Amino acid sequence: MAKVLFGGIMKEASLEMLPDANIDDYVLVHVGVAISKVDEEEAQKTFKYLEEIGELGDLTDVDEYLPKTN
Amino acid sequence: MKYMSEYRDPELAKKYLEEIKNTVSRPWSIMEVCGGQTHSLVKNGIIDMLPDSITMIHGPGCPVCVTPLNLIDKAVYLASEKEVILCSFGDMLRVPGSQKSLLEVKAEGADVRILYSPLEAVKIAEDNPDREVVFFAVGFETTAPANALSVVHAHRRGVKNYSILASHVLVPPAIKAVIDDEESKIDGFLAAGHVCTIMGNAEYHPISAKYKVPIVVTGFEPLDVLQGILMVIRQLEQSKSSVENQYARIVREDGNLEAQKVINEVFEVRNQMWRGIGEIPESGYAVREKYAEFDAAKKYNVTIDEAPENPDCISGQIMKGIKKPFECSQFGKKCKPTNPLGAPMVSSEGACAAYYHFSGLVEA
Numbered sequence: 005m006a007k008v009l010f011g012g013i014m015k016e017a018s019l020e021m022l023p024d025a026n027i028d029d030y031v032l033v034h035v036g037v038a039i040s041k042v043d044e045e046e047a048q049k050t051f052k053y054l055e056e057i058g059e060l061g062d063l064t065d066v067d068e069y070l071p072k073t074n
Numbered sequence: 075m076k077y078m079s080e081y082r083d084p085e086l087a088k089k090y091l092e093e094i095k096n097t098v099s100r101p102w103s104i105m106e107v108c109g110g111q112t113h114s115l116v117k118n119g120i121i122d123m124l125p126d127s128i129t130m131i132h133g134p135g136c137p138v139c140v141t142p143l144n145l146i147d148k149a150v151y152l153a154s155e156k157e158v159i160l161c162s163f164g165d166m167l168r169v170p171g172s173q174k175s176l177l178e179v180k181a182e183g184a185d186v187r188i189l190y191s192p193l194e195a196v197k198i199a200e201d202n203p204d205r206e207v208v209f210f211a212v213g214f215e216t217t218a219p220a221n222a223l224s225v226v227h228a229h230r231r232g233v234k235n236y237s238i239l240a241s242h243v244l245v246p247p248a249i250k251a252v253i254d255d256e257e258s259k260i261d262g263f264l265a266a267g268h269v270c271t272i273m274g275n276a277e278y279h280p281i282s283a284k285y286k287v288p289i290v291v292t293g294f295e296p297l298d299v300l301q302g303i304l305m306v307i308r309q310l311e312q313s314k315s316s317v318e319n320q321y322a323r324i325v326r327e328d329g330n331l332e333a334q335k336v337i338n339e340v341f342e343v344r345n346q347m348w349r350g351i352g353e354i355p356e357s358g359y360a361v362r363e364k365y366a367e368f369d370a371a372k373k374y375n376v377t378i379d380e381a382p383e384n385p386d387c388i389s390g391q392i393m394k395g396i397k398k399p400f401e402c403s404q405f406g407k408k409c410k411p412t413n414p415l416g417a418p419m420v421s422s423e424g425a426c427a428a429y430y431h432f433s434g435l436v437e438a
Contacts (some may be wrong), residue, residue, distance in 0.1 A: 035192025047323035
């Protein structure tokens with residue numbers, strides 16, 4: 005079991021589903037089990053998306069510039 | 075970055091709304107599958123700020139709401155047994171069974187406990203060797219790994235007095251069922267980000283291709299939902315239909331392989347009854363024979379008669395997106411969170427509860 009800080013509250017969570025999690029990682033915890041690690045680069049894309057589609061608005065195929073599907 | 079409050083920025087939300095308005099040229103109906111997204115849409119007022127030409131249809135994505143009445147009656151029956159400690163998530167306790175809810179049997183003296191995690195239930199079983207601990211394990215794919223893990227822990231530690239009453243539901247078959255329903259008319263979907271965190275996106279590609287619908291895997295914060303809606307609309311306006319991932323900071327294309335492994339170890343796919351909707355093929359999980367001793371359905375072979383639903387509750391139509399909560403004659407009148415007639419008024423992810431708490435339509 006690992007200790008996870010939820011905005012000031014420390015709780016225990018299982019890392020069995022996330023064996024490569026490290027100290028200081030941001031993780032998603034669901035019912036006491038950590039299930040995903042936040043991808044910090046992908047996390048920026050919501051803030052940049054409008055800018056990206058704005059610049060590319062006139063092109064017919066914008067798919068390759070949209071947030072990647074993987 | 076905290077990866078939460080940043081996704082609630084009102085200024086960027088306004089820009090997203092602006093872009094949505096500029097992109098839409100005709101009416102579209104979009105279903106958000108997950109109750110968490112319904113909650114976000116209603117609580118944050120997004121639903122009132124979207125252009126009139128966009129109709130958000132609230133999907134069946136509330137596990138508590140679709141847990142069969144018969145199974146709730148079974149849990150109530152087990153909880154009434156002297157040796158049983160019945161544990162579940164908080165929402166499950168207030169859902170009305172045909173006679174009583176778990177909360178009511180608790181008030182009558184039954185040992186019913188609200189837990190944060192099924193892993194705690196295994197510990198309670200170890201601490202109470204002369205009692206039987208049953209965890210009422212409801213949930214979508216997101217919750218399945220934790221429930222499966224509790225069984226693996228109990229097995230590994232030789233705990234004999236632990237079992238789960240499983241009512242697991244799976245999202246992709248439900249999306250197909252919703253599209254196939256003749257009454258529903260949905261142009262695009264926001265898929266549930268946390269379900270895909272576990273299962274990945276692979277199951278959605280064939281659905282998107284077969285039915286020619288855009289499916290965007292979407293998160294739960296206001297900006298996530300707005301971006302997801304914009305991505306669906308952009309596809310629709312360009313006559314495209316593919317799977318995109320708005321929630322890539324959390325969801326990997328393949329999902330969480332460790333979690334899938336433990337699910338497959340403990341569960342196998344079966345046909346599943348959805349309360350208010352009916353049976354959907356291959357849309358649930360049963361405990362595998364290997365772990366039969368941890369399967370409460372087998373351990374306590376009780377037959378509970380099927381009881382009729384409350385005739386005043388239209389939850390089936392609500393969960394298929396055919397009717398909105400305020401179109402129900404009982405909404406906010408006989409049916410309130412303090413006295414729910416059906417599950418969508420109970421759960422924090424239920425559409426009726428979300429409308430009751432946040433829409434301001436109750437007094438209208």
